[in-house]
Amino acid sequence: MKQRNGSIQQSKLKQAEKLLQRYEMDTWLILTREGSDPSMPLLIGVRSVHQAAIFIRQDGQHLALTSVSDKGNYEGTGLFSKVVVYEDSMEEVFQELFQELSPAKLALNFSASDHLCDGLTQGLFLWLEDVIGAESLSSLEISSEKMLKELRSLKTEQEIERIQQAVDLTTDIYDAVFSQMACGMTEIEIGQLFVEEMKKRDVCNGLGNPYDPPLVCAVRNGLAHRKPSHYQTRPGDIVIIDFSLKYQDYVSDIARTCYMLKPGEEAPPEDIQRAFDTAIEAITQSIYELVPGKKGFEVDQVGRKVIEAAGYPTIRHSVGHQVGRATHDGGTILGPQRIPPRPEVEGVIQPGEVYAVEPTVIQDDGLPCILVEENVLVTNDAPIILSKRQTELVTIKKNQVI
Known part of the structure; x- marks a missing residue:
């Protein structure tokens, strides 16, 4: 080691x-x-x-x-x-x-x-x-x-290998947690599932204390950077999870969205599915633009345009940021231009950088919110998606995942 x-x-x-x-x-x-x-x-x-x-x-x-x-x-x-x-x-x-x-x-x-x-x-x-x-x-x-x-920003081959391992462990833990999640669990209970899976694999959280749970937010209970609460999930809830995992000093940053099915439902309601599809399309378009020579704000504009064109509020944060030794690893940010100028969003994207890409549908008053986040490596050719993409909304019944 x-x-x-x-x-x-x-x-x-x-x-x-x-x-x-x-x-x-x-x-x-x-x-x-x-x-x-x-x-x-x-x-x-x-x-x-x-x-x-x-x-x-x-x-x-x-x-x-x-x-x-x-x-x-x-x-x-x-x-x-x-x-x-x-x-x-x-x-x-x-x-x-x-x-x-x-x-x-x-x-x-x-x-x-x-x-x-x-x-x-x-x-x-x-x-x-x-x-x-x-x-x-x-x-x-x-x-x-x-x-x-x-x-x-410019990762060596060994750094990329470690980030990939962190990403693989993260998606593996997501799969394990989704197989155990059930409607009726509290946000804290869902977060604890992640903690137990980290301990099984001898890894830790990439943010905060080693065995802190990830961000777990039922949209109805408020979407923010906060710790999981005692809120008990119920049918019709959208649950957003944002999880960073550390492996040998390198981290992932991956978010997923779930829907708790109501009795008799086989699929999410149309408004929730539409919000999810919009976020996924924004991610796809942003990744397509993540090529050497582009500036950070140019990629942000692409993802932001997809969200706004669908009639949703503009994204409240940047479309993406770098990951590496830190969950927010500095350097070029995929964010909007502002006055006064932000040097980070004017940065030029280069091969060897790894980005967390997360154009998001965020609304108030309990309306559908979707956060999906993928980790992507910039190369001289096409971008390489390091994470196993979420392209379908995870739906959860009271006792099992569909």
Whole structure:
């Protein structure tokens, strides 16, 4: 396991070297303590207890400056040409190392819009400013945001394999839960079915605590990002489930919609079926547009148009987002253009990115709402749907699935 984790991080550092060359930056500095920077799991795989400085270099001679107690963790990665240690205070050793490297440009993890690229805390920035001088830092610093977005977005072969495994486990759990669901269960009871299936497979939730249930919402009880409630499902209910699963540090994000049949019904009512069909068509059209060179907002426009043309309210969220190490993995978002502009929706779609695609029918006052979400890999050819698509509304009787 450790070897495979290391190989992923080794490949991400190779990507980083190429990006430094492309953007003509010689040094990328990551300052971290107590897991403060979200780029560390992706690039290094070490959670520093004490303050540490990581120097990623264009020439591949990467360095780590760390405390004595953290030294072994950094050396164990095999990623560094040198691991330098400080004992009481890092300032003096950092200054010596910085002068030795003498960077011409210094990439730092700060961003005005992407939290996954904004790992340099204000306190550590002020520390750096004090150690090397505000004027000197101002002449060197540049945001690493462009590089870090690409590193998170463009998945290696091993990363795609892990996402695929997470997706397969997710759809497998959905199948298992649907075989057990019955009208009359509470939202909490349905959520607990997912927890038990995760435990059976030794996997955990990709959002929140490891054994948190997924989002389980009976539309009649209110559709929102909330925990399952004691609401008891009854005939005629639409139940929406949104589930992210983590497998070896990579996640899925897949949503499904069910309908609780009323006595005597063999199929959902026409208005519910029509809402479902509209959502599925919006997903299909969005996936078709998910090709290299398109911008995020262009894909959003396609899915949004299908929903609106059918007479439903416009989508309240983005049509899609990236998944990877995080359920919302940053980078380009399939969202609408706004004023002021959002850099993420202006991003260009690239091969190797994985998106959760979810154009949704959302209405108020208990009217039909549908959420179906699929995970899709962008390639130079056609998009590859990683998840087993939901193309039919799951219908549930009191005691069995149809």
